[in-house]
Amino acid sequence: MTMTLIADAPVDVDAEGFLTDPSQWNEQIAEGIAADYGIPELTDRHWLVVRFMRERYLETGNAPSIRALGKESGVPVKELYQLFPKGPAKLAARIGGIPKPRGCI
Amino acid sequence: LRFAPATISAAADGAARFARKGAGMTRRQIVILGGGTGGTMAANRLRRRYDADEAEIHVVDRDDRHVYQPGLLFVPFGLTTVDEIIRPRRRQFRKGISFHEAEVEEVRLDRDDVVLGDGSVLPYDVLVVASGSGLQFDETEGLTGPGWNERVFTFYTSSGAEQLRGALDRFEGGRIVVNFVDLPIKCPVAPLEFAFLADWRLRERGLRGRTELVYATPLDSAFTKRTCAEHLSFLLEEKEIELITEFNVGEVDGVGGKLIAYDGQELDFDLLVTVPLHGGAAYVERSAGLGDALGFVPTNRSTLQAEAKPNVFALGDAADVPTSKAGSVTHFEAEVLAENVARYFEGDELEAGFDGHANCFIETGFKKALLIDFNYDTEPLPGHFPTAFGLPLLRESRLNHLGKLLFQWVYWHALLPGRGIPGIGPAMPTTGKQYERSPT
Numbered sequence: 001m002t003m004t005l006i007a008d009a010p011v012d013v014d015a016e017g018f019l020t021d022p023s024q025w026n027e028q029i030a031e032g033i034a035a036d037y038g039i040p041e042l043t044d045r046h047w048l049v050v051r052f053m054r055e056r057y058l059e060t061g062n063a064p065s066i067r068a069l070g071k072e073s074g075v076p077v078k079e080l081y082q083l084f085p086k087g088p089a090k091l092a093a094r095i096g097g098i099p100k101p102r103g104c105i
Numbered sequence: 106l107r108f109a110p111a112t113i114s115a116a117a118d119g120a121a122r123f124a125r126k127g128a129g130m131t132r133r134q135i136v137i138l139g140g141g142t143g144g145t146m147a148a149n150r151l152r153r154r155y156d157a158d159e160a161e162i163h164v165v166d167r168d169d170r171h172v173y174q175p176g177l178l179f180v181p182f183g184l185t186t187v188d189e190i191i192r193p194r195r196r197q198f199r200k201g202i203s204f205h206e207a208e209v210e211e212v213r214l215d216r217d218d219v220v221l222g223d224g225s226v227l228p229y230d231v232l233v234v235a236s237g238s239g240l241q242f243d244e245t246e247g248l249t250g251p252g253w254n255e256r257v258f259t260f261y262t263s264s265g266a267e268q269l270r271g272a273l274d275r276f277e278g279g280r281i282v283v284n285f286v287d288l289p290i291k292c293p294v295a296p297l298e299f300a301f302l303a304d305w306r307l308r309e310r311g312l313r314g315r316t317e318l319v320y321a322t323p324l325d326s327a328f329t330k331r332t333c334a335e336h337l338s339f340l341l342e343e344k345e346i347e348l349i350t351e352f353n354v355g356e357v358d359g360v361g362g363k364l365i366a367y368d369g370q371e372l373d374f375d376l377l378v379t380v381p382l383h384g385g386a387a388y389v390e391r392s393a394g395l396g397d398a399l400g401f402v403p404t405n406r407s408t409l410q411a412e413a414k415p416n417v418f419a420l421g422d423a424a425d426v427p428t429s430k431a432g433s434v435t436h437f438e439a440e441v442l443a444e445n446v447a448r449y450f451e452g453d454e455l456e457a458g459f460d461g462h463a464n465c466f467i468e469t470g471f472k473k474a475l476l477i478d479f480n481y482d483t484e485p486l487p488g489h490f491p492t493a494f495g496l497p498l499l500r501e502s503r504l505n506h507l508g509k510l511l512f513q514w515v516y517w518h519a520l521l522p523g524r525g526i527p528g529i530g531p532a533m534p535t536t537g538k539q540y541e542r543s544p545t
Binding site: 060061062065066067068071072077078080081085086087090 | 244287288289323325351353355367368382397398399403427
């Protein structure tokens with residue numbers, strides 16, 4: 001675990017750059033991370049997904065999967081891939097300041 | 106902690122309701138939905154715990170075919186047959202368990218009853234949801250369209266595994282893609298095991314030089330647990346299996362032989378072996394307040410009490426607890442679940458007894474296998490299971506392969522009857538594990 005500066009704020013991150021303490025997160029940090037990962041501006045649709053992920057994580061301790069996102073966030077899976085290229089669940093978790101969703105082996 | 110107030114008040118209610126059993130007022134009604142691994146173990150453990158005059162136990166399942174699901178992996182390679190891994194469900198139950206072969210229409214949480222497909226109603230004092238997870242073929246465009254069971258296969262059903270066996274027998278070289286669409290899936294290591302076994306079979310048949318073997322995963326590596334990545338990544342290289350990560354299948358073109366990702370990437374195949382998306386039983390989604398968006402039951406990860414109501418419990422693949430959907434997990438859960446159902450009836454505090462323990466044999470081909478053992482908090486570690494004199498962990502060995510083969514006998518004769526294996530309790534054993542990283 002290391003400390004780094006994102007949007008001028010000191011935050012703790014893991015080896016892959018995911019925030020390890022969700023309480024250090026704020027909207028400027030989200031925008032900073034998004035810009036680093038090729039999303040120059042977070043639209044309302046981006047925010048809807050990021051906030052949904054974050055709330056769900058804080059509530060249950062688990063980040064929702066891409067499928068749960070597609071079914072429950074109101075943003076269909078295809079659009080999720082347009083909003084967050086490559087791995088939407090992973091990138092939205094990164095931007096939302098919550099740990100990386102994990103597999104089991 | 107979130108459940109504590111509800112648990113206590115309902116437990117007190119439970120105690121009041123059931124304290125009079127000596128006076129012959131009440132016989133506990135336990136209804137278990139699902140007669141697979143979890144449902145059968147739960148029913149048999151509860152039957153051992155309660156005499157016939159103390160509790161009625163009902164199990165509901167839509168058919169009478171109990172599949173030893175780990176065996177499905179071996180069917181395509183001719184190492185077992187479907188007949189050898191399927192037995193009647195009703196014969197796995199102890200005496201005094203009522204088996205209902207019926208569909209479940211709905212669970213009515215507000216009335217504490219279950220409506221069956223024929224309209225009949227089963228009231229319960231305690232409900233156990235053990236209906237596993239099903240395959241959702243329709244969620245992936247084109248999956249079961251033209252080419253299905255011709256060049257697009259899954260071994261996650263008995264008929265699919267049999268058809269894939271024929272296709273592998275006829276295979277004369279080309280490009281095989283092994284894939285799972287997304288987590289959660291049952292036995293998450295099975296697709297990787299399939300790739301390892303396919304490599305072995307193709308080498309034996311002298312076809313490996315003419316075959317490209319590709320493993321495409323939606324995750325960012327084949328092994329996402331650190332210790333597994335450290336100890337096991339060499340396997341893919343050694344077996345010359347091409348790894349493609351973060352491939353999120355949106356569509357299958359079975360005629361053109363293309364796997365198409367949501368982001369537009371394409372993967373060509375001559376033979377596709379995929380694992381469809383999984384979801385909980387359809388009735389879970391139909392029952393207000395019981396399940397989540399994928400049809401799994403939100404469940405306390407330590408007590409196995411469902412969030413929906415204090416008299417509802419869940420185990421196995423049906424529960425949303427954050428560990429692998431695997432038979433070993435279900436077996437460890439069953440012991441905790443039976444204890445907590447009893448505590449609920451007695452009005453006692455539930456035991457936070459399930460630690461996420463999972464234990465999986467991983468076939469690597471050439472009559473060898475690995476064993477991994479982990480829980481919510483501990484990654485798979487090297488060492489031996491269950492003690493320093495047991496099976497090697499995180500390392501290929503012939504002993505582990507034999508263990509995997511013998512396991513089917515243990516499953517039918519010890520685990521399902523609810524006996525367990527002497528010396529192996531639900532909690533993950535710590536002796537035998539190397540907690541400090543070894544240089545191996």
